[in-house]
Amino acid sequence: GAVVSQHPSRVICKSGTSVKIECRSLDFQATTMFWYRQFPKQSLMLMATSNEGSKATYEQGVEKDKFLINHASLTLSTLTVTSAHPEDSSFYICSARDRVRNTGELFFGEGSRLTVL
Amino acid sequence: QQQVKQSPQSLIVQKGGISIINCAYENTAFDYFPWYQQFPGKGPALLIAIRPDVSEKKEGRFTISFNKSAKQFSLHIMDSQPGDSATYFCAASMENTGNQFYFGTGTSLTVIP
Numbered sequence: 756g757a758v759v760s761q762h763p764s765r766v767i768c769k770s771g772t773s774v775k776i777e778c779r780s781l782d783f784q785a786t787t788m789f790w791y792r793q794f795p796k797q798s799l800m801l802m803a804t805s806n807e808g809s810k811a812t813y814e815q816g817v818e819k820d821k822f823l824i825n826h827a828s829l830t831l832s833t834l835t836v837t838s839a840h841p842e843d844s845s846f847y848i849c850s851a852r853d854r855v856r857n858t859g860e861l862f863f864g865e866g867s868r869l870t871v872l
Numbered sequence: 873q874q875q876v877k878q879s880p881q882s883l884i885v886q887k888g889g890i891s892i893i894n895c896a897y898e899n900t901a902f903d904y905f906p907w908y909q910q911f912p913g914k915g916p917a918l919l920i921a922i923r924p925d926v927s928e929k930k931e932g933r934f935t936i937s938f939n940k941s942a943k944q945f946s947l948h949i950m951d952s953q954p955g956d957s958a959t960y961f962c963a964a965s966m967e968n969t970g971n972q973f974y975f976g977t978g979t980s981l982t983v984i985p
Contacts, residue, residue, distance in 0.1 A: 759915075761915070789972060789973075796959075796978075796980070797977070797978070798961065798975050798976065798977045798978050799916070799961070799975050801972055804972060846913075848915050848916070850915075850973075859904045859906075859921070859923075859965070859967040860906065860918055860921065861906070861918070861963075861965075861973050862918075863908075863915035863916045863917065864915050865914055865915045866913070866914060866915045868913065
């Protein structure tokens with residue numbers, strides 16, 4: 756099956772710094788990638804839809820200036836948490852659909868655990 | 873508004889028993905209904921999925937039952953094993969539009985030996 760690689764898997768940073776998380780589709784082209792945030796024992800909360808070559812579409816209540824999303828190529832999307840604060844600590848997961856094979860399946864990365872001190 | 877409602881929130885089953893998780897949806901335009909399995913600290917992984925043209929799909933010990941008229945679908949795990957202990961999410965989407973997936977709230981399954 757298709758593989759989505761997410762890096763880093765864990766990151767600890769100081770309050771006020773910025774953190775970049777990468778999401779790569781390893782064996783397929785993903786014109787659309789999705790970024791989710793997940794709190795402990797809760798469901799996945801869609802943050803934004805990342806479209807290759809265009810601006811991301813953010814869900815209501817998600818600060819686009821805090822969570823910068825860039826989808827520069829068909830295989831890479833990045834999420835940058837700017838000026839991170841402890842309340843940004845969470846599990847961030849990306850996902851992508853293979854538009855060529857178009858099986859409908861959504862492939863998830865392994866997630867990135869962000870801890871802001 | 874929760875597009876997909878999932879129950880129960882948690883489930884404890886004896887080894888060898890049947891685990892049943894239920895989901896209901898509102899939007900009749902949904903045409904793809906996957907179930908995802910998530911272990912702690914990992915991303916969700918597709919377990920099994922169904923489209924509304926069939927009422928049941930079975931893959932090994934996992935079966936999806938789909939009731940289009942009731943707008944409900946369920947996951948049945950037969951012969952549940954301790955290794956099945958995980959969180960399960962149902963989801964729904966409109967497959968050909970590239971739209972987002974709408975996830976249920978998740979069910980934490982514990983299979984006790």
